[in-house]
Amino acid sequence: MPSAFEKEKDNSLANKSEKITETLKRAILAQRLLPGAKLGERDLAEKFDASRIVIRQALIRLANDGLVTIERNRGAFVKKYSLQEAIEIYDALTLIEQGVAAQLAARLDRAGWQILQDHIKLQADAIEREDNDMADDLGAGFHSLLVSLTNNRVIQDIHAQVVQRSHLLRSLHISRFDYCNLLEEHSKIVDLLQRGRLKQVMELIDHHHHHVVRGYVMDFSDHPAMSLHEALSPFIAEGGGSGASVGTAE
Numbered sequence: 001m002p003s004a005f006e007k008e009k010d011n012s013l014a015n016k017s018e019k020i021t022e023t024l025k026r027a028i029l030a031q032r033l034l035p036g037a038k039l040g041e042r043d044l045a046e047k048f049d050a051s052r053i054v055i056r057q058a059l060i061r062l063a064n065d066g067l068v069t070i071e072r073n074r075g076a077f078v079k080k081y082s083l084q085e086a087i088e089i090y091d092a093l094t095l096i097e098q099g100v101a102a103q104l105a106a107r108l109d110r111a112g113w114q115i116l117q118d119h120i121k122l123q124a125d126a127i128e129r130e131d132n133d134m135a136d137d138l139g140a141g142f143h144s145l146l147v148s149l150t151n152n153r154v155i156q157d158i159h160a161q162v163v164q165r166s167h168l169l170r171s172l173h174i175s176r177f178d179y180c181n182l183l184e185e186h187s188k189i190v191d192l193l194q195r196g197r198l199k200q201v202m203e204l205i206d207h208h209h210h211h212v213v214r215g216y217v218m219d220f221s222d223h224p225a226m227s228l229h230e231a232l233s234p235f236i237a238e239g240g241g242s243g244a245s246v247g248t249a250e
């Protein structure tokens with residue numbers, strides 16, 4: 001049976017690895033560590049003053065969250081999507097939403113249309129007052145709202161899973177979206193749908209998602225890579241990473 005001391009040591013190692021996970025996550029989501037950046041165990045162990053076992057635990061957690069890929073014999077890297085993967089994610093959203101649109105055009109009632117119109121209005125208001133975060137949330141929420149109006153739990157779940165992947169892609173890769181244009185397309189989709197112009201709606205949904213994919217920066221060769229030290233410094237300075245010092249358990 002582990003002694004009280006050993007238990008305490010285990011807990012403290014687990015806490016340290018959790019803190020390191022959080023710090024790395026923040027640096028990745030702040031896009032200071034860009035997709036493809038190498039997360040060397042030795043460098044991280046030094047930076048965080050932790051053992052490589054603790055670092056490895058943190059990297060495994062990040063891999064489970066989809067933020068890091070661990071390659072045999074090569075080590076860990078910030079997850080990098082290929083253009084093909086990005087296209088596949090948005091193609092999947094296109095197919096689901098086109099099917100949903102066809103169904104809604106045939107059966108949405110007055111209250112349903114009103115829900116969509118209200119959402120469009122909120123988006124437009126957010127853009128008007130330059131509340132970009134709100135416009136962003138409402139913009140992403142439009143697609144889930146559309147799907148929720150089918151009242152089909154299975155379709156909603158599948159859509160939510162794909163949306164989850166798109167969120168991950170979005171948090172890792174720098175994007176340059178033309179928000180106004182994208183939000184204007186939402187309004188057009190609802191308008192065309194309500195008028196039963198299904199063929200145009202299908203084309204617009206396809207165009208809309210292509211538009212989003214084109215907004216992502218997939219090639220980072222133009223972006224000067226920051227060293228691990230530089231990328232992590234602001235977060236560690238705030239006390240995000242260096243918790244209670246525990247002995248190296250290797």
Ligand SMILES: [Zn+2]
Binds near residue numbers: 142143
């Ligand atoms: Zn959209």
